[in-house]
Structure formats: structure tokens, C-alpha cells
Amino acid sequence: MIISATTDYREAARRRLPPFLFHYIDGGAYAEHTLRHNVSDLSDVALRQRVLCDVADIDLSVTLFGRSLGMPVVLAPVGLTGMYARRGEVQAARAAAARQVPFTLSTVSVCAIDEVQRQSSAPIWFQLYVLKDRGFMRDALERAQAAGVETLVFTVDMPVPGARYRDAHSGMSGPNAAWRRMLQAVTHPRWAWDVGIHGRPHDLGNISAYRGAATGLADYIGWLGANFDPSISWRDLQWIRDTWKGSIVIKGILDVEDAREAVRFGAQGIVVSNHGGRQLDGVLSSARALPAIADAVKGQVSILADSGIRSGLDVVRMLALGADAAMLGRAFIYALAADGQAGVANLLELFDREMRVAMALTGVRTIAGIDSTIIAR
Numbered sequence: 001m002i003i004s005a006t007t008d009y010r011e012a013a014r015r016r017l018p019p020f021l022f023h024y025i026d027g028g029a030y031a032e033h034t035l036r037h038n039v040s041d042l043s044d045v046a047l048r049q050r051v052l053c054d055v056a057d058i059d060l061s062v063t064l065f066g067r068s069l070g071m072p073v074v075l076a077p078v079g080l081t082g083m084y085a086r087r088g089e090v091q092a093a094r095a096a097a098a099r100q101v102p103f104t105l106s107t108v109s110v111c112a113i114d115e116v117q118r119q120s121s122a123p124i125w126f127q128l129y130v131l132k133d134r135g136f137m138r139d140a141l142e143r144a145q146a147a148g149v150e151t152l153v154f155t156v157d158m159p160v161p162g163a164r165y166r167d168a169h170s171g172m173s174g175p176n177a178a179w180r181r182m183l184q185a186v187t188h189p190r191w192a193w194d195v196g197i198h199g200r201p202h203d204l205g206n207i208s209a210y211r212g213a214a215t216g217l218a219d220y221i222g223w224l225g226a227n228f229d230p231s232i233s234w235r236d237l238q239w240i241r242d243t244w245k246g247s248i249v250i251k252g253i254l255d256v257e258d259a260r261e262a263v264r265f266g267a268q269g270i271v272v273s274n275h276g277g278r279q280l281d282g283v284l285s286s287a288r289a290l291p292a293i294a295d296a297v298k299g300q301v302s303i304l305a306d307s308g309i310r311s312g313l314d315v316v317r318m319l320a321l322g323a324d325a326a327m328l329g330r331a332f333i334y335a336l337a338a339d340g341q342a343g344v345a346n347l348l349e350l351f352d353r354e355m356r357v358a359m360a361l362t363g364v365r366t367i368a369g370i371d372s373t374i375i376a377r
């Protein structure tokens with residue numbers, strides 16, 4: 001078992017959430033090999049212990065896309081976050097704001113972008129999927145721009161949805177899913193009271209704002225499933241480059257050639273990611289893919305990385321492998337599901353402390369000082 005700041009929150013989330021939601025968060029594609037390797041490859045990265053380096057003043061701050069952040073961490077886009085905690089997107093964004101780190105709102109969030117913007121002071125990034133309905137994409141870009149979003153995260157590793165068999169077993173999908181979800185909700189009264197009753201509406205805020213009609217979980221699965229666009233290519237994205245005024249971060253890069261293509265496209269950032277092992281099982285873990293990508297494009301584009309980060313120590317490992325900043329997915333979602341805003345705030349505090357210890361014992365004082373020389377070969 002891997003002991004990390006997220007282990008306890010994961011267990012608490014398992015107890016609190018109806019199983020269909022817990023497994024939706026926790027699961028990955030097919031046999032979940034990549035999901036497991038994301039975590040184990042990262043935790044296998046050994047660091048060089050250095051001593052007597054005067055590490056009295058450790059500074060975690062960084063500048064990313066012209067903004068100063070309290071630590072090199074961004075909360076990743078996670079769909080349906082408002083189903084894991086009451087108005088979950090707002091709670092997570094508030095915890096992010098307190099730490100001066102960005103919160104990324106998923107296309108398929110429960111809270112719409114203006115609700116999150118109104119109710120928190122976090123720097124909000126907006127994540128967009130490539131969807132067949134280009135009208136929706138244009139509308140979402142306009143709403144994000146109007147809400148003051150400066151950074152667009154464009155997720156490109158979902159031309160088709162991955163096959164996640166846990167969802168069929170858990171009641172998220174499959175036969176009698178609606179009945180099974182109902183039964184699970186009533187047998188998890190804390191969640192039912194907090195989110196099921198008081199966390200309404202359970203819309204997909206950004207999508208219902210566009211379609212002008214309430215949407216729910218069934219619509220989410222139906223609309224999204226029908227709307228992923230497998231025909232998309234780099235050329236088709238030019239209009240986004242021309243439309244969006246701020247920074248563009250391409251999320252879902254795992255190959256050196258694609259990283260170079262993102263630079264040619266004019267992206268300001270990439271996220272080295274396999275979607276937390278939720279898309280193609282059997283692809284490389286982010287930890288293994290990252291060093292070659294960093295060799296190819298470091299300095300030309302900001303490199304973020306996610307998939308498998310479970311502690312502040314893991315953040316330092318990702319930076320040592322070549323990332324400029326890390327994105328947290330399940331780590332913050334487990335904390336949110338377990339204890340709402342306070343859980344995410346505490347998780348970020350623990351990450352902060354773990355990063356400081358890792359930096360002190362590898363002899364670095366600044367984030368810029370973390371590079372491959374701190375890895376033990």
C-alpha cells in the first residue's frame with residue numbers, strides 16, 4: 001500500500017459517497033494497468049538526499065502564464081465535481097484561492113462558470129473538450145472570456161470516451177443504473193442529505209446554460225457520449241487559437257511528436273497526462289513519458305503534468321522529471337468528497353509541507369532549483 005496524504009481521504013470518500021460515484025472517481029480504463037503505473041512509476045523515482053545545504057528559506061512560489069502562484073500546483077478539471085460535495089466546484093475553488101493556486105473548471109461541471117466566478121476569488125482556468133457541437137464550444141469560450149478566465153485548458157485525449165468497466169459494475173452505467181443509483185443514495189444518508197438534497201440543482205451548468213434546458217446525470221452521459229469528435233485534427237483547432245485571447249494549454253500530451261506539434265500550434269502550455277489512466281489502458285505513465293517530452297520542448301512551452309500525483313513529494317518528483325507545475329486530480333477530489341472545502345484546504349497544506357521537506361532534504365530552496373540533478377540514478 002502507498003501511504004500518502006490522499007490515502008485517508010480516499011478511504012473517507014469511499015465511506016461517504018454512493019459507490020457509483022466513488023468508483024467513477026477511483027476507476028480507470030480496462031484493467032487499470034496505466035492507472036496503477038501512474039502511481040507506482042512516480043513513487044519509484046528515487047531522490048538524492050543532500051545535507052548541510054542551508055535550506056532555511058524555502059520558497060514554493062512560481063510564475064505561470066504571467067500570474068504568481070503560491071505553489072506550482074493547479075487543481076485539474078474533474079467532471080461532475082458538484083456531485084461529490086455540495087456545489088463542489090465552488091468549495092474547491094475557494095480552497096484553491098486561499099493558497100493562490102488556480103482551479104480548473106471542467107466543461108462538464110455541475111456549477112456553471114459564472115457561479116464559481118461569483119462565489120470564489122480563485123484564478124479560474126476553464127477546460128474545454130473537442131465536441132461535435134461547435135456552437136457549444138464557441139458559446140463556452142465566450143462565457144469563459146466574459147467571466148474573466150485567462151487560461152484555457154484544451155483537453156485533446158478524449159476523441160472517444162475510454163471504456164471504464166467499473167462504471168458498469170457500480171451502477172454509473174449498465175442495466176438498471178437509475179434504480180441502483182437511487183438505492184445507493186438512500187443508503188448513504190450523509191451524502192444524500194448534503195449533496196443529493198441540498199446540493200441541487202444537479203445540472204451540468206455550462207451545458208444547460210447553452211441548451212437552455214435543465215440537464216441531469218443521464219443527459220450528461222447521453223449528450224457527452226454523442227458529442228465527442230473523433231474527426232478533430234490540429235488544423236481544425238486554428239479557430240480556437242484565433243478566438244481565445246488568453247493562454248492555451250493543451251491537455252493530454254503523452255508523446256514527444258505531439259508535444260512538438262503543440263508548440264508549432266502556438267500553445268503556451270501542455271499537460272503531460274493520460275487522463276489519470278481513464279482513456280487507453282496500456283499507454284505510458286506520465287512519469288515515464290515526461291522526461292523525453294521535457295527534453296524536446298522545455299523552455300518553448302510551460303509543461304504541466306498530472307496522473308498519479310498523490311503527495312507533495314510526488315509534485316517534487318514530477319518537477320524533477322521535467323514539469324514546471326503539477327495538476328492534481330483524484331488527490332483533491334478524494335479530499336473534497338471527504339470533507340469539502342476544508343478537506344481540499346488541508347490537503348493543499350499537507351502538500352505544501354511535504355514539498356518543503358522534500359526540497360530541504362534534496363538541498364533545493366526554490367522551485368526553479370528542482371531539476372533532474374536531484375534524481376538518484
Ligand SMILES: Cc1cc2nc3c(=O)[nH]c(=O)nc-3n(C[C@H](O)[C@H](O)[C@H](O)COP(=O)(O)O)c2cc1C
Binds near residue numbers: 076274275307327
Ligand atoms: C472523476 C474524474 C473526472 C475527470 N473529468 C475530467 C474532465 O472533465 N476534463 C478533463 O480534461 N479531465 C478530466 N479528468 C482527468 C483529470 O483532469 C486529470 O487528468 C487526472 O485526474 C489526473 O490523474 P490523477 O487523478 O491520477 O492525478 C477527470 C478525472 C477524474 C478522476
